[in-house]
Amino acid sequence: MGNSEILVDATAGVQKRKIFSAEEIYQLELEKVFGRCWLFLTHESEIPKSGDFVTTFMGEDRVLVVRQADRSVKAFLNSCRHRGNQVCRAESGNLRSFICSYHGWTYGIDGSLINVPLEKECYGSPVDKTNLGLAPVAKVENFNGFVFGCLDPEAPSLREYLGEMAWYMETFTSGGRAELLGPPLKSVLHTNWKLPAENFACDGYHVGWTHAAALKVAPAGPLGQLAGNTGINTTEAPGIQIATRHGHGFGCIWNAASSIHRGTALNDYLLSKQPEVAKRLGEWRGKLFMAHWDATIFPNCSFLYATNTFKVWQPKGPGEIEVWTWSMVDKEMSSELKRNVQKEAIRTFGTAGTFESDDAVNFHGCMRTNRGPQTRKGQLTNSMAVGFDKTHPELPGVISELSFIGETAGRNFYRFWDEVMDAANWDEIRAANSHWTEDWLAPETRDTNGNGRNQSDHFEHRQTQVAGK
């Protein structure tokens, strides 16, 4: 964090507890993480026509996202340049202009100020409107229909930011085949935004225990065997963990697509499309197409591929978020199948979801303890299978082949969080691109059994290093 305090040691897989509770760290996150990283805004399918808009958040900033006359998408801070009133107060719609409800200043869909009421009568001289348009979001780009925005003009392109994660996401988004069904469900959760983001990135560990009840009543499949966390079929590694540059990552379970949904309709559909995907994108992505993924795009966008839920964790202070949930479908699905997939996705991971409600209690529980000044000292761990993180001859990023249950993607999440919080600017982050896995995969970080260093020593070790600098 720019000073000597070490908050994350991703090599050992530990992070300080205060990163989930300290107000000053949260405020810094709004600047350094949410002010500089690419954030999910909307999907093209939500704003198909010129003048279509949605309102959302980038960190805690309210933004307005509008489809332009030339089909491009622009985004603006949703705040009037006169007294700062929220210009657009609806969540979605189609308009030719946005009229502020305070004094009636009017903005075009391109954000420009086009009318100031009583300008002639009361301003005396003409108002120079050229510099009074809505403040634009520096960058808006889309990846296969998923629209992201970035507030930092120095940031890399969205494609570069997604990096190797884009290679993986091509599996189900290429050609713009995936779309989201909105409007999103929204609910409050008393937790820190990083907890669910980390959970979706890597936490296959909790599935069998946290969700034991839902798995018990769900049809038995590759996931059903996890109920109770008593053991997993280890004759064949059931999946892998994948971590990519910029904090993104996921866990996947082979041949488990649609195993949380009831019925076979989704599975049948995916099977029918699989040969074409494998032919076009290769064997690995053909295999990934039939896997179940729990994934996070750093910082606060998560999805479950093949459970078809897509989420943004909107931060609302160190201990609160809003959960926004869309259903993710394939454009080519029949209306009947889309409806079915949406129903199953919301039934499991919606506001009254059979899985979602299990998670909420734990995410909340991880926060409520932080009221204790002694409790919130110390560190938490993400060290499962440290030492098994490797590069792979065919798959990009860092891979753990030990199991889909792991913390590889979690370590990567905090590794990049720490890097962004520390970095002065994107140039510094870029400079690390060529060697971002160096210390992570270096042999000296492992003992002869392939395990990580003793964790409790590790902070001391790092702190001595820093002190000695």
Added chain:
Amino acid sequence: MASASVSPDLHQQVLQFYYREARLFSGKQYRQWLEAMVDREIHYWLPIADLRYRADRRPPPEFVPSIYDDNYDDLEERIRRLETGLVWMEDPPSRIRHLTTNVEVYGTDVASEFDSFSNFLVCRNTEDTDETLTIGAREDRLRLRDGNLTLLRRKVILGQRVIKDTNLYFLM
């Protein structure tokens, strides 16, 4: 909207029906509720809508996101999940209290079916200090068979756009 008024006896029967339902919900006796008070053809629905300007002429989305979109088997599965004893959120149990008010009952084209409107308030206490209030309205279709009422359709309407409770895994 239905308008034919019903007899005081039937109105009283509907009130009793709702008070019993509220008591079963408050005791989390969901299976008793399902078996005694719910029609096999139930559609239990809680759709959501986003905030739009009044002048917005766009039709509602083709696929309306619904927090509940349950048939009888869906409800049964939700109840079975609670009965596994593995729902940590309910252990220790939450405390929940249901109030039902503003009940109106009207006849319909079908002699044995009635439309009813009611409001509800649910207070849920979880852990030691957490408390949420969920207030809403219900549009029900009730069916009378052999002198017994059952719930055939329910649409739940909430004012909260952003749901304040951590989840809505309770029946309303």
